[in-house]
Structure formats: structure tokens, C-alpha cells
Amino acid sequence: MARFFRSRQDPQVRDEKLEEGLQRSRTGLFGQMSALFDREEITDETWEELEELLVASDVGVETTFGLVEHLQDRVETEKLRRPSQVRQALKDELLLMLTSLPPRRQEPPNGDALLVTLIVGVNGVGKTTSIAKIANRLRENGANVVIGAADTFRAAAIDQLEVWGERAGVPVIAGAPNSDPASVVHDALTAATSRHADVLLVDTAGRLHTKYNLMEELRKIQRVVTRGGNTRIENLMVLDATTGQNGLEQARKFAGTVTLDGVVLAKMDGTSKGGIAFAIVKELGVPIRYVATGEKIDDLAEFDARAFVDALWS
């Protein structure tokens, strides 16, 4: 079976666990898609069913229509007759959608710079849990990691992160509840620098992308980081895999506020397909970086587009 993800540590063990969680996401509708192309010939019905399957996986009407139209063009011009050829073409298109990314902004190489990763997203998507998993992953890979607890708004968010920090073996720098998140980030920067950390992961409060003031707050936090001396910044948005079409709007607004360097697709252990990821990558050129599956500290994998698309037919 095609391997879904690349893993650095204990690939065997980790993959089995992830496979288990991801299996649920994969069978079901995308599994049906495979059956769709095992038929004798391509008919109008095939196309319609394909559209429905994509929409049912949260890929979205617009993306689906675009994809199917394009595929139909290819069938015409390349004279594809056999369903298996169309399947391959669909696979190619899906993969292309996930991989044809504009070049990312290139920071000048600087070995000493502290990498500051802001974790952003709407409420309840799994930011705090994801940050713990990422911290654990980085630490296992030998990085010196510090977590900044800048969600000073949600009750007990700091306590939650401190529990996770202990589990991950990563120090957590926190301010007082309801204090200014930007000042917490400032303190965390100082602490990370004095500890000679490689990475500072910053947990931010959940905020709906439609709330102007809260988005401005995020901008302010980013400013604190960019002025924080020898740092380079990267922003990851956590997206709940059960999210529907609003996921694109979320990513668009966050990208417009702080520039997004990637998406963490969380809660992929449910039955949802995370299909909105296609639209996010295609429309905004923001790559999917990690996939998170469960409530344990190592339920995280780096995203691999080819394996992801291959796995749709496994």
C-alpha cells in the first residue's frame, strides 16, 4: 500500500497508527471513486457521480466543476478512452493541484536566526493540541524548542498548554491570563533567545477570521516577532478537517493578515476527507504542512501530496 506520509521517527510504528486513523478518512467516498473508474466506459453519469463524490468530500462546488471540466477537456484532446486513463488523469490533476505552488518567500540563509512559528486559526480547530505535537516532533528531531502561550483569552488555555508542554518535554513561557498576547510573545522571544532555542512555537487565541480587531491583534503579534532581533517568522494555520467551504475563507483572511506559510490539517482521524485543502492550496498557494490525527502527542505526520493522492485509490 502506498505510504501516506513521510515520517522521521520510528516510521513503522507511527505509520501504522496513522494508517489506522487515516483509513477511516480514506475509505468511504474516495474509495468509491476507484470503483467509478473500474467500469467499462465513461458516460455522463460517470462525470456526474465524480462531481458528487468530490463535493461530498468537501472539495467544493467551484473546485469540483473546474476540475471535472478540465478533465473532460483532456479526455477530448488526448483522446482518452479507457476509464483507467481517466483515472490516471484525475490523479495527475489532483496532485498538480496540491503541488503547483508559487515559490515561497526566501529568507536569506541564516543559521543562527531563531525560527518563530505562529500557530493561528479559528476557535476550536485544535491549535493547542497541534502545537504540542509539533513541538514534540521538533524536539525528537533534536531541535531546542520553546513554546510561548499567547492564548491569554480562553479560560485555562495556558494550563492546557502547560500540561502538553510537560508531555512533550518542552518549556512553556506564559504570561498572566488576560494579559496582552503581544507582550507574552515578547517575553517568550527573550526567553527563547537566552535559552539559545532553535524554534519558538507561539500558541495564539482562536479567532474568527471575520473579527477585525482580533485579526489586527495578530498583526501586532507578528510585528513584535519581526522586530524581535535575529528571528525569521513562519505562520501556520490550523484547519479542522471537518470544516466545509468556510475553510477557504478562513485561510484567505489569515493569509491576508499575517501571510501563511502552511496549513496544519487537524482531526483527520474522523470520517471527514479534508477536501477543502485542495481549494486552499489551489486558490491561495498555501501548502499543507502537517496532518494531525488524534489526541496523543505523536499523532502528527508531515504531509506528502503524492502519497496523499495515491492513497485516495488504495
Place this chain on the structure above:
Amino acid sequence: MFESLTDRMQGTFKKLNSKGRIAESDIDLALREVRISLMEADVNLKVAKQFIADVKEKVEAARALESLNPTQQVIQVVNEELVELLGSTQSKLETAPSPPTVYMLVGLQGAGKTTHASKLALYLRKQGARPLLVAADVYRPAAVKQLETLGASLNIPVHSEGTQVAPEQIAANALREARSNGYTHVLLDTAGRLSIDEGMMQELERVKVQTNPTETLLVADAMTGQEAVRVARQFHERLGVTGLIMTKMDGDARGGAALSIRSVTGVPIKFIGTGERPEAMEPFMPDRLASRILGLGDMLSLIERAQSAFDERQAEELERKMRTATFTLEDFFNQLQTIKSMGPLQQLVDMIPGMGSAMRGQDVQVDDREMKRIEAIIQSMTVAERQRPDLLKNGKRRKRIAAGSGTSVADVNALLSQFSQMQKMMKQLTSGKMPKIPGLFG
């Protein structure tokens, strides 16, 4: 971005009109547009299909075929059906024959159970009840602490036993505490879980047996996609859900999940969550959600917000000033403050039917920052200047204002010319001649 449903359907019918008569197959085309709109709103594919099949007969019966404005006809019928399906009346929370009444909150991770348990407690207390919150989420780190903190800030008692006791035991103990201390309502905050997690679902069944809740409330995120149906069905089958709370409705998700869940479970939507503050929870209004799901805008909410922001005396005064053309920059400033108190501009614009999508398409900026700049400019004027803009013909004054507000003289000029146009418009308006306003909203 897609155009609004109204625009799209009008496009469909325009093509048809040129052919002359509207046939049954044309209705199918129009309903196809409705179906697409529903799916864009995250209504489940099968639910959308079924809904369209059900509504088709009614649309035909409504003689949309002969109507002069078939778009409005179809939309009206569809809208009515949608309201009906979402629940034509408001649904209240049931109470147990003898206290305490138990409400159990269940749902996926991150839906907003803990937040809404505390919102619900506050809501009940405002109605004179004595609620007790129960921290039965022993899994998520600091979930107990979160509920305790929320309870403390609202001054509502929280029953908690740490994380080493089984949730059903905690719930049973809480019920005992409620009985002996005269609490009228017990609100069980349970851990988020996947509906396919057998062990965790069994745990909820045990909690339910222990406490016999009057309401089992499924808390669901308004942004949920196609899977909402499956999740809701599974929770409903296992636990017999009695009501829904749709959360995060203050975002810009169209909220089709609510329709999906409602139609597969038949369970009423009781509340919607509209913000992070403890009082941001409202009774559910089916007509509003219907237009939102269809992408028709939400005029009702806009009007309500305007009503709560403007007081009547203020409005009368404003009208008098407009009539007598004595509307000053000072009044303009006050008006801006009032509009600001209604919420972010973009959100207001989105509530106007058709406007949200129209503006998104054109990438028109409805910018709260622009508003701040205007404020800064007016605030940098003297009282006399605000009342007599003609004083500002003096370039020195404009220079001073630009410096004081951190803007440029060009910005000040732009504002002044806008303002003078506005005054002219008002004169025309109040003299009964409705001017055509070019460029307004694009």
C-alpha cells in the same frame, strides 16, 4: 467567487425569457442553481437533493411558470420551505417535572461545548434558575480548569472531581449535590469525541443512564462540512439527541450544516452561538438562517442592529438636521460612531442581500481603517471648524489638520469634498428628488 443565488437564477431565467414560455425543464434549471447554492453553503449533498425534490412540486404549484418574476417566485417558495424545514417555531428548552433538570452537552472536539455550557448556565440564571455546571470532561488537558474559571467569572458554581473519576460517577455525584443544595438545573459538560469512537460513545450512554437528562444537546460547529450529517446521525442514534446548538454563527460560514443536521435528525435547533462573550448565545430564528444558507443576505439582523445602535431621539434630531441642511461634520462624526457600534463594516455589508457577494467579486474594500482615518481627521478639527466647514477653505487650517491626524492634505481635501457631496445629496433627498448616486457600492 460565485454570484449570489438571486443573480444566478435571474441569469437562468433571462435566457429562458428570450425563448418565450417557461417550461417545466426551466424550473429544473432554476432549482439546479438552488442546489448549487445549498452545496456551497455546506448543506449535505443528499440533503440538498432531497430538499430540491420535495420543493419542486411546490414551485410548480406556485405557478412560477406564469409569473412575471419567476426568480422571486422560486426563491420565495424555496425560502418558505427552508424555513419550514429548519423549524417554523422557536423551540424552548424542556424542564423536568421535578428539579433538578439535567441538560447534557455532547459533540465533537472543538465544537464549543464548554463555552456553551457556561453560556447556557448564564442564560438560565437570567431566567431565575439556579444552575450547577458539571465538569465531566476528564480527558482534554485543563478542561476542568476551563469550566471552573468560566464558572468563577460568572459566579456560577461548578461541580468538579478532577480527572481521576469516571464521568458517569462525576455526573451522578453532581446530581446528588444539586438535589441537596436546591439547584434547579444541572449542566453536564462532556468531553469532545469522535462519533465513531465506540468506547467514548459508550461512556456517554453510561452518563445518560446515570442522569436521565431532560435535554441531550448536540453542540455543532456552524462551519462543519459534508460530514455533519454522519456525525449528527451517530450521536442521535446512540443518545437520542433532543436539541441542537449551532456555534460560531458569528463568522461568515453560511451554516448549511444546520440544515443537514436538522433534516437527518429531525431535532430542533434551540440556540445559536454568536461570539466569545458569555452572553453571546441567541434563540434560534429559522427565517434568518434560511436566507443565510440560500445566500440571500440577512436584512433582519441588519435592521435589528441598526435599531439597537440608533436611539429614536438621535434619529429624529438627525432627520431634522438633514431636512434643514444643517448637518455638520460633528454630526457626521457622531453618525460614524453609531455605525461603528453596529459591528465591522464588512459584516454589515454582508448582511445586505446580494451585496456581500457583489462586493467580494469586485474586491471593493470596506475598510474599517479608512473609517478610523476619517475619524482622526475630524477629531483634529476645532469645534468651530466642524460646525462651519467653510472655515476650511483656509489652506493653513487644512495643513494643521493633516499634521494633527497623521494624514495628508489630500486626505483632508478628499474628506471635505465627500462631505460637501453628502450635504448636497441630503438637500436633494429632503426636497423629495431622489438623486441617482453613481458609484455608491460600485
